[in-house]
Amino acid sequence: MARLGIKDAFAKYGATLRNVQWSVSAWASDGSLVVSLWAHHYRKGLSGTAEYADTTARWNGPGKNEFRENVARAFADRSRVRLVVVSTVQTERIEAGEDASNIKKDFDVKDQFVGEVAEFDGENYVFRFARAPNA
Secondary structure, X not given: OOOOOHHHHHHOOOEOOOOOOOOOEEEEOOOOEEEEEEHHHXXXXXXXXXXXXXXXXXXXXXXXXXXXXXXXXHHHXXXXXXXXXXXXXXXXXXXXXXXHHXXXXXXXXXXXXXXXXXXXXXXXXXXXXXXXXXO
């Protein structure tokens, strides 16, 4: 089976990345925010939810700025969030703040989940996802 790239993963939700080299979030045609979140930032949430928590502090560049703007808007508007999980075996490089565009990774569309931005302070964020009612 062919590996799914980030562009195709976002397209499954009807979202188009501004720049495939650095974008990690985009608005879908239905008004939901699509985000790619690192698999190793998963944690079990309350009441059977799944959470992904991290910070943008170690990022640099336009992808960080775009992500923060999109997350702030989704948090303020209580927008629906759709999930693309990105995995790598080189998590230590991610955590060290290396340019992730140079790291081998896999993308997995998780369309059975719908979420929200549960917390955002401009730098630190928590996304909370639950199984979609029709999944």
